[in-house]
Amino acid sequence: MNNILWSGIRSFLAVAEQGSFTAAAEATGLSKASLSQQVTALEKTLGVQLLYRTTRILRLTEVGQGYYEQCRSAVNQLDSAREWATQSTEALSGTIHMNSVGGLIGEELIAPMLIAFQQAYPQIDVKLDFSSQRVDLIESQYDLVMRMGELPDSSLVARRLHTITTRYVASPEFLEKHGPITHPHDLRELPLIYGSVSEWSFVKPDEQIRIQAGKGFQIANGRVMLRAAEQGVGIARLADLYTNRGLRDGSLVEVLPEWRQTTPLSLICPPARYQLNRVRALADWLIEHFEGYSKPFR
Incomplete structure (x- = not known):
């Protein structure tokens, strides 16, 4: 050329x-x-x-x-x-662009780990961006992306951070008012608290049910959804990192526990970027420290 x-x-x-x-x-x-x-x-x-x-x-x-x-x-x-x-084979330096989901996971888990990483490796400049949109890693500026869910693109390097359990929760007062919930069909006439996903899918080996959220409270923010559930607004579908405290202290009750879902929380990276020492060092750091940082939310 x-x-x-x-x-x-x-x-x-x-x-x-x-x-x-x-x-x-x-x-x-x-x-x-x-x-x-x-x-x-x-x-x-x-x-x-x-x-x-x-x-x-x-x-x-x-x-x-x-x-x-x-x-x-x-x-x-x-x-x-x-x-x-x-790149130097000894010194870790340069810039890392990372994209992550926001909310509690991004702000209270990923961000503190990145701050600690920045302190440990001051020659590396970390640029963190929060968004829930899917990022095309091949064409974007990002070196590393943290995402929830299955990863369809097998050409990317993927490393598992954690397995998240999604639970359906409501306040004791809400359940006392609306009665027991024993099947996903019971949700059709109840107010739901939901974010960007307005259709909830319930899957078992022999049964698959879809519930379209039509009434209730919609906000694409996990913390606000949690607060709304605790205050009796409706039933929320949230990751366990959000709900564990409330389930322990009694401000939340889990419904439909047999319909829990698990989803991976992963770090993904283009193969070419993963070969950079600094990017691989950050991925290793996040995997090594995630369990310790997440303990308060379990």
Whole structure:
């Protein structure tokens, strides 16, 4: 790949990601004229139009979108290969971008562990982001992602942190008012407390039931869902790390225990990024310390 083509690809990626030549110029330190010339030269070399440009808008063409996705993936892999080849075999340094679920798990378990890791390895800069959205690790900036649930992409490196048990809980007052709950069908007419997942699935080897949450309280925040359950608003579906304290002190009662579900909590990473010493060191740290940090929530 010649330097002109490589420069054009880098400039095209910057413009596509920043959304304008002005923002890309500020991000890269290149002039708007230089970026425009390089992108135009790239389009001429490829024989396709990558961007729609007007005085008001700039957006990717259909071909440009596909070309961007493939180039971003390739450049990420090349950057990872360069870092791996030049990294020190002794000193741990550099930046790690990590994405994690938020709430209690992210803020009270993962964040304290990362703070301790940062203190132990001050030459490593950790950048943590909370979100529940699925991240495409091949194309994103993240080196390490923590996610709940099964991992369909077998091309990624996955390491199990913990197995979470999902429980259905309510306050004693709520159950006294609404009567016993012995089957998932009993939930259809009751107020539910739910987050981004509004359809609850109950599965046994010989039975599968889906309950659509239609009435109750919806909030995509585990702490608020927990508080609502303790105050008798409805029945909540929450991970055991949220519910264990309430079940111990009697502010919560578990219903439908035979319908509990388990789901893995895992660290996932692209193979190229996992080869970096600092990323592997952070994954090892989180796995080693998770059990100790999670004890107060059991």
